[in-house]
Structures are given as structure tokens and as C-alpha cells.
Amino acid sequence: MKRHSAAGKRRTQSARTRLISKLSPGLKKKLSGSTQQPKQPKPGLKRKTKAYTVNFAVIGDSHVGYANSSAIFKDLLPKAAGSGNKRFFIFGGDNAQAGANHGKDADAYYRDFKNIVTSTLGSTPYKASIGNWEASTRPLFTKYLGAVTGRINFPGTQGLVRYVWLDCALGSFSADSINLLKNLDDRYYYIIDFHWPLQISGITVDPSHVLSAAETAKFFAAIPDKVRDKVLAIFTHHGHKFFRKLTNIYPGFTKTKFFVTGCSGDYKCKPSGDRGYYNGTLSINGSAVTVDAYKVTV
Numbered sequence: 001m002k003r004h005s006a007a008g009k010r011r012t013q014s015a016r017t018r019l020i021s022k023l024s025p026g027l028k029k030k031l032s033g034s035t036q037q038p039k040q041p042k043p044g045l046k047r048k049t050k051a052y053t054v055n056f057a058v059i060g061d062s063h064v065g066y067a068n069s070s071a072i073f074k075d076l077l078p079k080a081a082g083s084g085n086k087r088f089f090i091f092g093g094d095n096a097q098a099g100a101n102h103g104k105d106a107d108a109y110y111r112d113f114k115n116i117v118t119s120t121l122g123s124t125p126y127k128a129s130i131g132n133w134e135a136s137t138r139p140l141f142t143k144y145l146g147a148v149t150g151r152i153n154f155p156g157t158q159g160l161v162r163y164v165w166l167d168c169a170l171g172s173f174s175a176d177s178i179n180l181l182k183n184l185d186d187r188y189y190y191i192i193d194f195h196w197p198l199q200i201s202g203i204t205v206d207p208s209h210v211l212s213a214a215e216t217a218k219f220f221a222a223i224p225d226k227v228r229d230k231v232l233a234i235f236t237h238h239g240h241k242f243f244r245k246l247t248n249i250y251p252g253f254t255k256t257k258f259f260v261t262g263c264s265g266d267y268k269c270k271p272s273g274d275r276g277y278y279n280g281t282l283s284i285n286g287s288a289v290t291v292d293a294y295k296v297t298v
Contacts, residue, residue, distance in 0.1 A: 051285035054156035056088040057081070058193070058278040058293060060237030060261035061269070063133065064116070065097035065109030069265030072275075073113075076264045076298045077120045080277050083296070087156040089121060091145075092237035092261055093131025093169070093195030098140060106137045110144040125155050127165055131195040131238065135169035149176045154191060154282070161232070161282060161289060166194035172215050181222035189289045190231050191282075197236040197260045200249050205239030205260055220250050232282075232291040233257045240267075241274050242295045259293055273297050 057080045062073040080086070096113045098106035117126060128145040130138070141148060148169075154161040164184075166177035177194070184190060197205050199216040211219075223231065234249075234256060243260040250256075262274035269275050280293040 051283070054088075054154070054161075054282040054284065055084040055086050056090065056154075056280045056282070057086050058090045058092065058235050058259070058261055058280055059264050060092035060277075061094045061131070061240055061263035061265060061267070062091070062113065063094055063097045063263070063265035063267035064113040065100065065105060067266040069097065069267060070112055070116070072266050072269075073264050074116050074120075076275075076277065077116060079298055080279075080296070081120050081124070084279060086124060088154060088163070089117075089124060089126035090163075090165075090193050090235060091117070091126060091128035092193055092235060093129040094133045094237070094267075095128050095131065095145065097133055097267065098137040099133040099135065103137045103140075106140050110137075110140050114144045127152070127163065127193075129165045129193050129195055129237075130167055130169045132169050132171070149174065149180055151180060157282060157284060157289075159188070160284065160287070161189045161191065164190055164192045166192065168194045168196045168211065168215070171196055171211060173219060178218065178222045181219070182224065184224060184227045184230075186224070186226040186230055188230065190227070191233050191235070191291065192231065193235045195236065196238050197243075198234070198250075198258065200245055200258055202245060203260070204243055205241050209239045216250075220253065225252070228252050229255050231256045232289060233259065233280075233293065235259045235261065235278070235293075237261045237263075240269055242276075244293070244295075257291060257293075262295065262297070264298075 063069045064073055096109035098109050130141055130148045134141050148167040151162050151164040153159045154163045164180060167174040196211045199210050199213050239260050240263045242262045245258045248254055249258040261278060262276050263269040276295055276297040278293040279296055283290045
């Protein structure tokens with residue numbers, strides 16, 4: 001039975017071949033091709049992932065409410081927003097001069113800051129960290145600018161990068177901030193922001209505006225060992241001066257980049273080079289991510 005079946009199959013295939021030979025070349029090609037199996041991808045061959053970039057801005061110390069700060073910030077922010085198709089904005093604390101006059105005018109200062117931001121950025125997402133001038137008005141900070149600590153997916157990165165903001169408003173990290181660091185997951189990359197600069201070797205910021213060695217050590221110790229290479233960048237503020245260090249910022253953190261911003265208002269700001277913001281760029285190629293940021297003076 002099996003031999004008879006095989007012979008029948010050969011006769012059928014032979015008849016089909018003779019039929020195809022009598023047809024036109026175009027139809028012959030189409031019919032012949034219909035018996036071919038679809039090509040299978042070679043084992044281990046992966047589809048190439050297109051590389052792309054995500055642009056963002058980092059802006060510190062606008063001190064809206066002090067002297068001419070509101071007008072300066074109102075002029076500076078559109079310049080940052082109008083450059084490079086930004087997907088996200090980071091504001092690094094002392095956004096409003098809320099602690100002045102014991103908070104008497106704090107609500108108006110916060111409202112002014114937020115109105116400038118929303119009218120300029122529209123639907124572009126942003127997040128603000130809390131600074132020392134806002135520490136005494138936390139309820140108003142959360143009312144206008146949201147939580148003082150947290151993490152979110154960094155816009156435009158399909159969840160590959162997370163943004164973390166911490167509270168060190170008075171020169172020490174809150175318990176919530178340290179707990180956030182301890183629970184970082186090595187499946188993601190991170191950009192971290194908080195107000196006071198860390199005590200990094202070679203930093204040129206006034207020592208009175210830099211965290212203590214103990215607080216700096218507490219910060220780095222809280223980050224799990226397996227996450228160290230996933231911390232892409234740390235942005236800080238408070239010093240009203242641009243500074244950056246791109247490698248070996250602390251033992252065990254060989255790839256993390258560290259930045260201090262200038263300022264964007266009128267409080268202890270030097271227009272000669274320390275007033276401005278950072279243009280940041282995330283470069284993503286598959287699961288590989290790098291970050292850099294360059295100051296723009298205004």
C-alpha cells in the first residue's frame with residue numbers, strides 16, 4: 001500500500017510538471033513558486049533595532065518670587081523649550097522663593113512658577129524637585145508641583161529608562177529618598193535628580209552648598225551593587241554654578257555622569273555664564289543607553 005501510494009504521488013507530480021511546461025513563462029513561474037516553502041529566518045538572527053535619541057532639559061534655581069526672577073525665567077524657559085524637540089523637563093528645586101517672608105507670599109510664587117511652566121511647555125511633561133527655599137512650604141509644593149520623591153518612566157524611552165527625584169531639601173536625604181534608592185531594579189536605567197550637589201572629587205561649587213561626605217556616602221551606599229552601572233546620570237543644583245564630571249564620580253560608579261546646574265532666575269545668579277540650563281540627550285540603541293548634557297548659557 002505504501003509503495004502504491006508513493007508511485008501515485010510521483011505520477012501526479014510528473015503530470016503537474018508537464019502541465020506547467022506548456023504554460024506561459026509568467027504563469028509557469030507563479031505556479032512553480034506556489035510549491036516552495038516560505039523562507040525561515042536563520043537561527044540566532046535577530047532583527048535590528050533602530051537607534052534613536054530622546055532630548056530633554058534640566059533647569060535649576062529659578063527662585064520665582066525674588067526680584068526680577070519671574071521675568072528672567074519667563075524669558076529663559078521658551079528658549080529651552082524651543083530647542084531640540086524636548087520630551088521632558090526637569091526642574092531642580094528652589095523653583096519658587098517660597099521660604100521668603102516666612103511663606104507669606106509662597107502660594108503666589110508657586111502659582112506664578114507653575115503658570116509660566118504650563119503656558120510655555122503645554123503638554124510636554126515635567127517634574128520638579130524640592131529645594132531648600134521650598135522646604136518650609138511642603139504642602140504648597142505638593143499642591144502645585146506634586147510629590148517630593150518618586151519615580152516615573154522617562155518619556156520617550158518605552159519604559160527602558162526611569163526618572164527618580166529625591167528630597168534633600170535641607171541638606172540630608174529623607175527616609176523615603178533612601179528607600180527609593182535601595183529598591184532600584186537593575187532591569188532599568190536611571191536618571192536621578194535632587195537639589196544639593198554631592199561631595200564629588202574635584203567639585204568647584206562653594207562647599208557650603210554641597211552635601212556632607214556622610215550624606216554623599218549614604219546616597220551611594222543605598223544604591224544596590226547590581227544597579228551601579230545602570231545609573232546613567234545624576235543632576236543636582238543649589239550651587240548656582242555649572243559643573244560636570246563624566247567618569248568615576250565615586251568608587252564603584254565608573255559609568256555614572258554627574259552634573260550641577262547654573263540657575264535660571266535673579267537670586268545670586270551670575271549672568272556672565274552661570275545663568276542657563278542643560279540640554280540633555282538620551283541615546284538608545286536596543287538595550288544600550290547613554291546620556292550626555294551640555295550647558296546652554298542665556
